[in-house]
Amino acid sequence: xxxxxxxxxxxxxxxxxxxxxxxxxxxxxxxxxxxxxxxxxxxxxxxxxxxxxxxxxxxxxxxxxxxxxxxxxxxxxxxxxxxxxxxxxxxxxxxxxxxxxxxxxxxxxxxxxxxxxxxxxxxxxxxxxxxxxxxxxxxxxxxxxxxxxxxxxxxxxxxxxxxxxxxxxxxxxxxxxxxxxxxxxxxxxxxxxxxxxxxxxxxxxxxxxxxxxxxxxxxxxxxxxxxxxxxxxx
Numbered sequence: 001x002x003x004x005x006x007x008x009x010x011x012x013x014x015x016x017x018x019x020x021x022x023x024x025x026x027x028x029x030x031x032x033x034x035x036x037x038x039x040x041x042x043x044x045x046x047x048x049x050x051x052x053x054x055x056x057x058x059x060x061x062x063x064x065x066x067x068x069x070x071x072x073x074x075x076x077x078x079x080x081x082x083x084x085x086x087x088x089x090x091x092x093x094x095x096x097x098x099x100x101x102x103x104x105x106x107x108x109x110x111x112x113x114x115x116x117x118x119x120x121x122x123x124x125x126x127x128x129x130x131x132x133x134x135x136x137x138x139x140x141x142x143x144x145x146x147x148x149x150x151x152x153x154x155x156x157x158x159x160x161x162x163x164x165x166x167x168x169x170x171x172x173x174x175x176x177x178x179x180x181x182x183x184x185x186x187x188x189x190x191x192x193x194x195x196x197x198x199x200x201x202x203x204x205x206x207x208x209x210x211x212x213x214x215x216x217x218x219x220x221x222x223x224x225x226x227x228x229x230x231x232x233x234x
Contacts, residue, residue: 056099063091082129089123109156117149140191147183151176167225171215178208 002011006023016025067088074084096119124141128134158172185201198205218224 059098060095063095067091085126085129089126093119093123109160110153113149113152113156117145117152120149121145136191140187143187144184147180147187151180167215167219167228171212171219174208174211174215178205178212181205181208 002013002025003009004011004018004021004023004025007018007021009018009020011018011025017023018025067084070084070087074082096115121142124137124145128137128141155172155176159169162168181201181204182198185198186196189196218228
């Protein structure tokens with residue numbers, strides 16, 4: 001049974017036009033390529049995907065333009081301080097983070113994380129130009145950036161080379177979180193010329209240790225491990 005595409009009235013199979021609105025009746029199975037206006041498109045329309053190279057060029061030009069404009073404004077107009085270094089460093093940091101993911105996806109993640117850490121360190125060094133004392137950079141910012149970068153690379157290595165299971169990933173995370181908090185407090189105390197000691201990081205380390213022991217217990221017992229996987233649906 002067929003119906004008019006315009007008004008929806010039921011049509012007799014012998015009709016060439018709708019008796020109500022005079023719309024032509026066309027059987028899609030009988031439409032030839034010589035028909036002047038086909039009732040439906042012959043090809044599926046699709047928006048062309050943006051190429052990675054073009055996206056990388058757009059991103060690079062945009063970040064370069066932003067850094068250059070801010071640099072010129074700082075040099076010619078607002079020259080009271082080197083504020084443009086903040087923008088230039090941020091643009092460089094964004095470029096280092098996003099360009100490998102956009103233009104070269106086969107770059108090892110360890111190299112990408114290393115570049116990210118170097119870019120962050122360079123950004124902190126540029127910020128140091130606006131501070132009278134660079135001691136904070138060498139004694140606090142740079143070691144802290146190195147610690148975070150090293151832990152990020154180690155985390156990626158463990159997931160890729162050892163195990164990427166949910167429970168193992170949680171184990172890696174809490175171990176590194178405890179170490180990171182201890183490292184942060186020790187670096188801060190060293191920067192403030194205080195003797196090495198643990199206060200708030202000891203509490204975080206104790207919590208992480210309890211969670212790590214629980215995860216190790218679950219991982220060592222197959223029945224516990226399977227029960228947790230069934231209840232968490234992974």
